[in-house]
Amino acid sequence: GPKAISRFYETAAASEHGGLWRILLDGKPMKTPKGTFLELPTEPLAQAVAQEWAAQGEKLKPKEMPLTTLGCTAVDLIRPDQGGCVDRMLPYLTMDTLCFQDDNEELAELQRREWGPLRTWFEGHFGVQLGVAAGLGVPAHGEGALAAVESSLAGGRDEWELSAMEVATHTAKSVVVAVALLDRPDTSAKDAFRWALLEEHFQIERWGLVEGEHDVSHIETLMWLEACRRFGRIGR
Template structure:
């Protein structure tokens, strides 16, 4: 999903700012506080800011605490790579809020080439597994979302009904900036607008959604084994899916 990137490489007393130096942790106490516009993360009573200078304020207490936990977990030096919820919150506030239509367009485009619609021609065992695991989710999309997608065997593109693609766009635009940001991250991660919407709605968990998205990859691993580098990449992607599950659930409470 192409959203102008926000990478809070470092944080400073007045919020995020770019620097080539590693910054030391500058706070002791981390908490959340309810105020105008929602719940803010506080560092020694002060609210950090996003890269664009907005206050790091979230719509629910649970989501604010999810972000605050990342700040609390920092050691002597700030490690931005360990703060995915903070990055996603900043993206929602600074970027997605400004480009909602474009983000929804990209999510909808994935519905036109949704992973769950492309079944393997061979081997038969993989095709059977895909049909068994993916058909219920296409059915769920049709019944629960009004998104009817047609499967095809092989990798040759098959255009989907424009009404189905338009429906996904409509569903995306119904979300607030924070849920839309999560959906924008989940869709390319899973290769599927259907799985991303199922995750956002709580119909499937993060780890289960991720495993559904990598049936072909898992099949190849069973045949040929897994090297350490591939395993590391898979673990990182799985962690993203789990984080997104936490993100969506925190938005509900």
């Protein structure tokens, strides 16, 4: 893998600059991989990013810096092409994890109970109808649903929200979960994690956890969902 970078700074702090917030490493403003100053929209977000740098040991572990990653992604990749970001998310809504129903009646009942209220919330949030597919079908969303979600996301979101939303969408395989993570007041990262992996949790409860198999990927999934939630909410 890539060679570990040794920690090259003593202090990490957030500093206001022209209405935005920079991360100072030993007093020098940090840049993104593409060479732009990382300038964050709010003080709480900048403090949280600075905290990631302050918490590092002798070797830097980028995997433990998800907020920094989301910030750099927002500046380098999403700001130049917000429409492209929304375009990448839409296929996940076409085949949204939360728009399928299992053939197993017990699991289907759990899906209705857990996912139903969230789908209803999403429908009200965007003024759309979502379809639900059984078996190998494709969900038949209401006419104009994709276009309505697309124009809402493309028109009403900044690069910070979109950065968090795209990673959450990719992580949960669900636009419904990603939007709830950012917009629905009482949705926690644990909720999102449960919804995204409902079938897996159902199987684990029946058959038990295969030691080591799920643990690592689950810890990482939860970490990213938590980071997306924090980033999206404190970046406002």
